[in-house]
Every structure is written in structure tokens, then in C-alpha cells.
Amino acid sequence: MNTRRFLVLIGSPRVPSVSETLAEYLADGLAKRGWETKIIRLGPALKHEDKWTELAEEFRQADVTALLTPLYVDSLPGHTTQALERLAAEARPERERKFFALVNCGFLEAEQNDIALAICRLFARDAGLRWLGGLALGAGGAMSGQKLEKMGGMVAHVVRSLDLTIEAIDAGQPLPDEALQLIRRRFCPTWLYVLLANFGMLKGAMDNHVLTKIHAKPYA
Amino acid sequence: MNAVIFHGGSQRDAGLERVHTQLRDAMQAQGWTVETKRLETMTIRPCTGCFGCWLRTPGECLQADDGREVPKAFAKNDVIVYLSPISFGGYSSLLKTAIDRIIPFASPLFKVVDGEIHHLKRYPNSPGYFAIGWQAQPDQEAADVFLQLVGRNIRNTRPPSHATLVLNATQAPDEQQVQIAQMVRKMEVKQ
Numbered sequence: 058m059n060t061r062r063f064l065v066l067i068g069s070p071r072v073p074s075v076s077e078t079l080a081e082y083l084a085d086g087l088a089k090r091g092w093e094t095k096i097i098r099l100g101p102a103l104k105h106e107d108k109w110t111e112l113a114e115e116f117r118q119a120d121v122t123a124l125l126t127p128l129y130v131d132s133l134p135g136h137t138t139q140a141l142e143r144l145a146a147e148a149r150p151e152r153e154r155k156f157f158a159l160v161n162c163g164f165l166e167a168e169q170n171d172i173a174l175a176i177c178r179l180f181a182r183d184a185g186l187r188w189l190g191g192l193a194l195g196a197g198g199a200m201s202g203q204k205l206e207k208m209g210g211m212v213a214h215v216v217r218s219l220d221l222t223i224e225a226i227d228a229g230q231p232l233p234d235e236a237l238q239l240i241r242r243r244f245c246p247t248w249l250y251v252l253l254a255n256f257g258m259l260k261g262a263m264d265n266h267v268l269t270k271i272h273a274k275p276y277a
Numbered sequence: 278m279n280a281v282i283f284h285g286g287s288q289r290d291a292g293l294e295r296v297h298t299q300l301r302d303a304m305q306a307q308g309w310t311v312e313t314k315r316l317e318t319m320t321i322r323p324c325t326g327c328f329g330c331w332l333r334t335p336g337e338c339l340q341a342d343d344g345r346e347v348p349k350a351f352a353k354n355d356v357i358v359y360l361s362p363i364s365f366g367g368y369s370s371l372l373k374t375a376i377d378r379i380i381p382f383a384s385p386l387f388k389v390v391d392g393e394i395h396h397l398k399r400y401p402n403s404p405g406y407f408a409i410g411w412q413a414q415p416d417q418e419a420a421d422v423f424l425q426l427v428g429r430n431i432r433n434t435r436p437p438s439h440a441t442l443v444l445n446a447t448q449a450p451d452e453q454q455v456q457i458a459q460m461v462r463k464m465e466v467k468q
Contacts, residue, residue, distance in 0.1 A: 069326065070323060070324070070325045070326050071325070071326045071327075100323065127326065129324065129326075129373075129377045130373075130376050130377055130379060130380075130430070130433075131426060131429040131430055131433065132367045132368070132373065132426055133367065133373070134323065134324065134373070134374075134377055135323050135324070135370050135371075135372075135373035135374025135375070135376070135377045136323040136370070136374065138364055138365075138367060138368070138369070138370035138373045138374075139370035139374070141364075141365065142364055142369075142370050145365075164387075164393075164394045164395075165394050166393055166394060169393070169429075172366075172367075172422065172425050172426050172429055175366055175422045175425070176365045176366050176367045176422060176426075177365075179365040179366045179418065179419055179422060180365045182418075183365060247389060247394065248389075250387075250394065251387045251388065251389060251394060254387050254394075255386050255387055258331065258332070258385040258386055258387075259386075261328070261331075261332040261385075262331075262332050262335070262385070264332075265332050265333050267332065267333065267334075267335055270335050271331075271335050271384070271385065271386075272335065272336075272384055272399055273335040273336040273399075274336060274352070274399060274400055275336040275337050276336070276348060276349045276352035276353060276400075277352060277400065
């Protein structure tokens, strides 16, 4: 049997990023099952034509492609949209190729990612790819820059969802409902998240000596 | 009565250009002073997600390019109009890259609005929020996602007036003109 190929496209411009952390977990899981895996960041690929050529070739070769991206203003980041526009303009695949997406946002509610996932589904339709499903993760910022395996019980439901995703991909199946629902589970109550997130922002402003200017209005 | 149209398409798209002309003329006929920002002629780099506009130079992006025009337009105008080809149900990448640079218009702090977490407003008043999505061919599935997307943008920015249209190249120009005129009548001066 030919080696199966898994490609992850990273939509985050940040390094390290939540998307990258999750991508590494998925890629490691499939590599252990004999898949050849590749992770490519979209930002640099769009800036350098040789990197884009490599990305396009990997995309053509991949049996399954995943897009892992943050939510920017209710949908996909602009440069991620640009990459999808270029990929959809490629010739439609002659063999079945599959696609799924995982979108994470800085809000607690995973539902805020749903429109971005609908956009990913329509990309799959327009690019001639079989849509396997969309994973929505809230409070992504709480996981920034850390290895998933080292984060303990707080992300147990995320790990379980990704494990189910890996099993489904390996079996050639769409993502199961359990994986789609588990990853949406909230880390904590809304009031606590708002308190912690606001504390984090205020501390960041204080560290940069701009706490008193945090609501500056330069264009008023 | 000041308004900005963010044009997220190409000047080579004759159908979208006609819609732009109809929109601009209809707004001017209602007394609006209209400026069109043609994004294909501007230099707007992607948001880097650095949070500098919140935590280092609050209210202003660290990138000194045309992207700074986006939050400025929101702060200084009564009405914003997005004009965009629909891309997989979303805005074109050209427009979306510009929209991503609106982040400094919002506060970094959060609050709960209608049971959902949103950012606080940095400026007391938001402009009216209008969007026209353009399709070369009718595509109801993509049109529905576009309407939902603009609906979410409206929920986030909480503007005083808003409306959304999806037009396509198979419609008669007269029909488009009627719909655009109805949209323009909903535009209000910022309080």
C-alpha cells in the first residue's frame, strides 16, 4: 500500500501559535500510524513563490489536508483567505482528496468559529475536495505556546477530540460527532474567563507602561 | 454626512464597477460625501496578531502602512460600506486583509453582550455598517454564509444602522439599482 500523506496548513501568523501546537499533535498521531506528514505556514508561503510552489505540490499530493487557523474578525484571516483562493483556482483533483478544518478563537464560545468553518466547507466544495468536518475551539489563547501533552486536565477534552479525529482520518472516515462536540466544551464559566482575560490584558498594558492609555483614541 | 466605501474587488470586474457607480451615485443623491478606498491600489499588510495595537501603542497598529486607514475610517465616518466579491461565503481576501486591521478600533478588554463575550468599544460611537456581496453567478449557499457573516460583524460592532445585500451578475441593472437605493435609505448620521 502507498504511504498516505497528511498536510496541515497553518493560518496563524504567530510563532509559536495555538494552531501549530494542535497541528503537531495531529501530525504526530498520524505519523505513528504510518502517514507521511507535513506542516506548512501559509504566511511565508504567500510571500515567496518558491515556497508557494512547494505548498501547491504538497497540496496536490496530500490524501488529507487540514487547515488550522485562528479566527480573525468573525472569519478566516485575510492571508488565509488569499491562500484558499489560490488553491481553489488549481485544477480540480482527479482522485478523491479530503479536507477538514480546525478554527480557534480568543473568545470562550467555540460557536463564534462556526461561520469560519462554513467558509472552509465552501472552499472544499469549490476546490473539489471531500469535506470531513470542522472543529471549533474556544479560549484558544489559554493554550498559547504550550505542548498539548503538558497542559493536563484542562485540555483533556481537546486531546480526546483530536485522538478521535486521528482515528477517523486513519480509517478514511468523516470526523465523528463526538470529536466535533468534545472540542467545543468550555474551559470555565463565562464570568471567570472574562475576569482572567481582562486581567491578562491589563497586565500586558501595565508591563508596557501604557495602562493609563489602554483606551486611547488616536483618531477621535 | 461622511461615508467610506471599502472596495474589495478588481477594477476589471465590469459588473462590480457598475454596482460601485450605482452605490456612489445613490449615496451622493441622498447628500452623502463619499470616499472610495480601492484596496487593490493600497498597501495593506496582513495583521500579525501581535496585540501591539492593544498593548503597546493602544489604538494604533504598529505597521505603518495603509492598513491604518481602516480604524481611522471607522472613527471618523458616519457610515462604512464594504463592497466585495464573495469568496467561499466570506469577503474577498483583499477586503478581509483590510478588515483584519480594524482591531485597534476595539478595546482589548472583554464584556458579555447578550450572553456572549465581545470586546468593549474603544470609541463611543460606531459608524453605520453596510455590506454588498457580489457573485459572478448566483450561489445561494455562499450568499447565506455571507449574510450570516455580516450579521456576526454587526453583532460585534453594534452599529446604529446596518443592511446587507447580495447581488449577482445575472440580475438586471435596474433591479440592482432598486435594491441599492433601498439600502442607502437606511443609512443614518452617527449620533
